[in-house]
Amino acid sequence: MNKILSIDKVSLTYHTKQGEIEALNNITFDVFNGEFVAIIGPSGCGKTSILSIIAGLLKPSKGTVLLNGSPILSPSESIGYMLQKDQLFAWRTVEQNALLPLEIHKSIKDLEKRKNVELLLKKYGLWDFRKSYPNELSGGMRQRVALIRTLAYSPKILRLDEPFSALDYQTRLSVCDDVYGIIKNEKKTAILVTHDISEAIALADRIIVLTKRPSKILNVHLIDTDKTLTPLQRRESMGFSSWFERLWRELNYEK
Ligand SMILES: Nc1ncnc2c1ncn2[C@@H]1O[C@H](COP(=O)(O)OP(=O)(O)OP(=O)(O)O)[C@@H](O)[C@H]1O
Ligand SMILES: [Mg+2]
Structure with a gap:
């Protein structure tokens, strides 16, 4: 698979009237063409900040972000x-x-x-x-x-920032299937930020777990669920609950 996005040693500090807030600390990961990557982490750890950097809306304090090998200097149409x-x-x-x-x-x-x-x-x-x-x-x-x-x-890449969290549980499951189906059909690369561990496991090829702020990468997991199943079916499939337990423990250890 071709690398579409490359995030290399990215750090971000917000400068506010109250002082400096160190949000991201040395984040490095790649995203491959057609991949579905989920980012999970404690509340306020910097997930949305990563998406804003990828979109070219925020400039990292350190590090580089390359889209197809070129720096992202301004908001790009390639990123929805x-x-x-x-x-x-x-x-x-x-x-x-x-x-x-x-x-x-x-x-x-x-x-x-x-x-x-x-x-x-x-x-x-x-x-x-x-x-x-x-x-x-x-x-x-x-x-x-x-x-x-x-x-x-x-766009080549879709940034999804908690897109289902305002929906009630039943709706969320079916919308999740719909949205996933459209993204796969249209052959898009997706980066999803979510609080919901099950959602991340149901959708993602790979899950990046962040620590609390200033965020570092705690772990990257290759999710070996059956990709011929829909997200809803994957929730019922073998191995799903052990992924859930593992990630739940990882995140709670981080709190
Ligand atoms: N524009 C800003 N100015 C100053 N601080 C900010 C700004 N945006 C975010 N922050 C701070 O940076 C940290 C990371 O914020 P961010 O929104 O990226 O986290 P998040 O993981 O998306 O949070 P949530 O889980 O609540 O969605 C937080 O502590 C937040 O208060
Ligand atoms: Mg957020």
Whole structure:
């Protein structure tokens, strides 16, 4: 597999009026093309900060981040995101929300890109709802629209920052399957940050465990679940609970 992202000896210190907050300490890991990586760690340890650095929204105090071998100097279109809140605009229809990135990039007249968004809406069961407004959709459908909006600009990597944590448990399981299916179908590389150990095991090829702040990498685990199963099926599969116990212990030891 080709290396798509390379994070090398990255440290980050926030400078605030109250003083310096050392968030990340010497973080090194690579992400490979098509891989699904999850990052877990104690609350406030610096998970979102890592995603912001990868997106080029924050500059590390030390270290380098390379996307396909080149430094990330500014926010890049190659890196999409999905957050806890779907951030759909209430006054825009599903279709208008999904087309927003094209408007922002002044490529709304680009027929190929428009067709791509239409295709995604059709493929993922939202075409019949294209004239609906976000408040007429279920939480799961809203997250699907948010993902399609992110895909409108064909990013190479998706950053997922606790994208399911605002959903109730039942919905979370099915949305998780949906979102995973779309990401795999579209052959995207994904980096997921989550508090939820089960979610990380169900989705990820690899899990990076962080220590409490200032965060270092405590461990990296290659998750050997059956990748032909859906995330929901993996939760029921052999080996799942032993992964859970292992990671739970690791994280609780860290608290
Ligand atoms: N803009 C900022 N200015 C100053 N300190 C910040 C800023 N953003 C984050 N921090 C601090 O840096 C540390 C890491 O924050 P970050 O949001 O990356 O952690 P996290 O692991 O995503 O947390 P959570 O689990 O709550 O989502 C925290 O202690 C936070 O208070
Ligand atoms: Mg966070």
